[in-house]
Amino acid sequence: MRLTWFCAVWCRRTDELVDGPNADHLSSPELDKWEERLEDIFNGCPYDMLDAALTDTVYKFPIDIKPFRDMIEGMRMDKRKNRYQNFQELYLYCYYVAGTVGLMSVPVMGIAPESSVSAQTIYNSALYLGIGNQLTNILRDVGEDAMRGRVYLPQDELAQFGLCDEDVFSRKVSDGWREFVKVQIARARFYFQQAEEGASQLDRASRWPVWSSLLLYRKILDAIEENDYDNLTKRAYVGRTRKLLMLPLAYSRAMSTPNLAFQY
Ligand SMILES: Nc1ncnc2c1ncn2[C@@H]1O[C@H](COP(=O)(O)OP(=O)(O)OP(=O)(O)O)[C@@H](O)[C@H]1O
Numbered sequence: 001m002r003l004t005w006f007c008a009v010w011c012r013r014t015d016e017l018v019d020g021p022n023a024d025h026l027s028s029p030e031l032d033k034w035e036e037r038l039e040d041i042f043n044g045c046p047y048d049m050l051d052a053a054l055t056d057t058v059y060k061f062p063i064d065i066k067p068f069r070d071m072i073e074g075m076r077m078d079k080r081k082n083r084y085q086n087f088q089e090l091y092l093y094c095y096y097v098a099g100t101v102g103l104m105s106v107p108v109m110g111i112a113p114e115s116s117v118s119a120q121t122i123y124n125s126a127l128y129l130g131i132g133n134q135l136t137n138i139l140r141d142v143g144e145d146a147m148r149g150r151v152y153l154p155q156d157e158l159a160q161f162g163l164c165d166e167d168v169f170s171r172k173v174s175d176g177w178r179e180f181v182k183v184q185i186a187r188a189r190f191y192f193q194q195a196e197e198g199a200s201q202l203d204r205a206s207r208w209p210v211w212s213s214l215l216l217y218r219k220i221l222d223a224i225e226e227n228d229y230d231n232l233t234k235r236a237y238v239g240r241t242r243k244l245l246m247l248p249l250a251y252s253r254a255m256s257t258p259n260l261a262f263q264y
C-alpha cells in the first residue's frame with residue numbers, strides 16, 4: 001500500500017492547486033506546467049523528491065499516464081465551472097477528480113491471481129469507488145462549497161424537487177430538500193455497491209485497506225441521514241470510534257473468500 005501512497009501524494013498536491021491557499025491565483029498556464037511536470041515524471045526526469053517517488057512507482061508498475069492527465073483536466077474543469085446542469089456533467093467531473101484515483105491504484109494494488117473476472121470489470125469497480133467517494137464528499141461538503149459559491153448538485157434534479165441555488169445558499173432544510181438528498185444518497189450507495197464487487201478481486205494484501213476506505217467513507221452517508229438530511233448547516237462526520245469499529249468488519253469482508261467469478 002505504501003506505493004499507492006506516492007500516487008495519493010501526487011493527487012493531494014494536484015488537488016491543493018485548486019483547493020489550497022493559492023487556488024485563487026491558479027492560472028491555466030500553471031496547470032499546463034503541472035502537466036509538463038507529470039510528463040517529466042513519466043519520462044524519468046522528476047522535479048523533486050516526491051515526484052521522484054512517483055517516477056519510481058511508475059517504473060515498477062504498469063501505470064498509465066492518462067488518469068493523471070485526466071485529474072489535471074478535472075482541475076481545469078473545477079476552475080472554469082461551478083454549476084452542473086445534470087448528472088451527466090457531474091459524473092464527468094467525478095470521473096476526472098476521483099474516478100481517476102481508482103484507475104491509478106489498481107496496477108499498484110494488483111489483481112488477485114485467482115480472480116477469473118476481467119480486468120475491465122475490476123477497473124470499473126475502482127472507478128466506481130472513486131465516483132461513490134466523490135458523490136459522498138459533495139453531499140458532505142454542500143454547505144462548505146456553497147460558501148465558495150460552488151454547487152456540485154445537478155440543477156435539473158434540484159428543480160424536480162422544487163429547489164434552486166437559493167435554497168442551497170439560504171441553508172433552508174425543507175422537506176423537498178430532504179427528498180432530494182435521499183435520492184443523491186441512494187445513487188452514491190449504488191456506486192459503492194458496484195465497487196464492492198471489485199474490491200475482493202484485488203491482491204489479498206490490498207483488500208483490507210480498500211474495504212476499510214469503502215465502508216468508512218460510505219458511513220458519511222449514514223451520518224447525513226442521522227442529521228435528518230441537514231448537510232446545509234451541519235458537516236456529517238464519522239467519529240474515530242465508529243471508524244475503528246468498522247475495521248474488523250472491513251477485515252472480514254476483505255478476507256471472506258470472494259466469489260471470484262461474478263454470477264451473471
Ligand atoms: N471516513 C473516511 N474514510 C476514508 N477516507 C476518508 C474518510 N474521511 C476522509 N477521508 C479521506 O481523508 C482525506 C481528508 O478527508 P477530509 O478532509 O474529509 O477529512 P475528515 O477526517 O473526513 O474530516 P475532518 O476535516 O472533519 O477531520 C481525503 O482524502 C478523504 O478521502
Ligand SMILES: CC(C)=CCC/C(C)=C/CC/C(C)=C/CC/C(C)=C/COP(=O)(O)OP(=O)(O)O
Binds near residue numbers: 196
Ligand atoms: C475497488 C477497487 C477494485 C479498487 C480500489 C480503487 C481505489 C483505491 C479507489 C480510491 C478512490 C478515492 C479514495 C478517491 C478520492 C475521492 C475523494 C472524495 C477525495 C476527497 O478528498 P478531500 O480533500 O477530502 O476532498 P475535498 O477536496 O472536498 O476537501
Ligand SMILES: [Mn+2]
Binds near residue numbers: 015019
Ligand atoms: Mn481537498
